[in-house]
Amino acid sequence: MSEHTLVLLRHGESVWNEKNLFTGWVDVDLTEKGRGEAVRGGEQLRDAGLLPDVVHTSVLRRAITTANLALDACDRHWVPVHRSWCLNERHYGALQGLDKAATREKYGEDQFMQWRRSFDVPPPPIESGSEYDQTGDPRYAGVDVPATECLADVIPRMMPYWENELQADLAEGRTVLVTAHGNSLRALVKHLDGIGDDEIAGLNIPTGMPLVYRLGEDFLPTGPGEYLDPDAAAEAAAAVANQGR
């Protein structure tokens, strides 16, 4: 029997998604299309009767704004909010700010896809003090800001947050909304769906589409995660997979 309800929501399209640039920890805004996606995500939650009691976001603007717009659309703008860098996108190292198609062209398909989707191959580290380095940003005071991250590096920050913060809210009977990023959510979905290190390369999370998990007492899913609009989600996930082509 399902005990807990968890909703995962990747932010809406960002300005750098639109431009096809590697983003990572760079704090870019949503596009108008992305704002519309966030509103639609909230309307879908409202229509499905899945009203969040609490929201957790990363500390990046695209996730924060998406949460605000989605919660406003389902009249839940007033729920408690928690923010953590642990939900941030993976740090994309020296690739942050680079064009995806040009990177693929320069380094070839295999290297490009290893950096994008392999479990344990991190992109080259960002140079300290360079334009898109986040060291010194006050929101990361006390945080050991990474110079790059592969998906395997996201898990040790995501899993404690899942076990200590998200499960604590779920245990209180709250419907929990997590508004985060393509790759930080891939780390959580990998755990929830028990996806292997090799198979995870095939998982792509679309922007602005609520993904709902019903969890048992043990905080494991009682069935697969379900998008509220599965056809649109499958199409949008395929578009994410094809970025850079």
Ligand SMILES: O=C(O)[C@@H](CO)OP(=O)(O)O
């Ligand atoms: O650039 C990024 O930060 C991510 C998400 O937008 O891209 P990708 O899907 O290539 O991992």
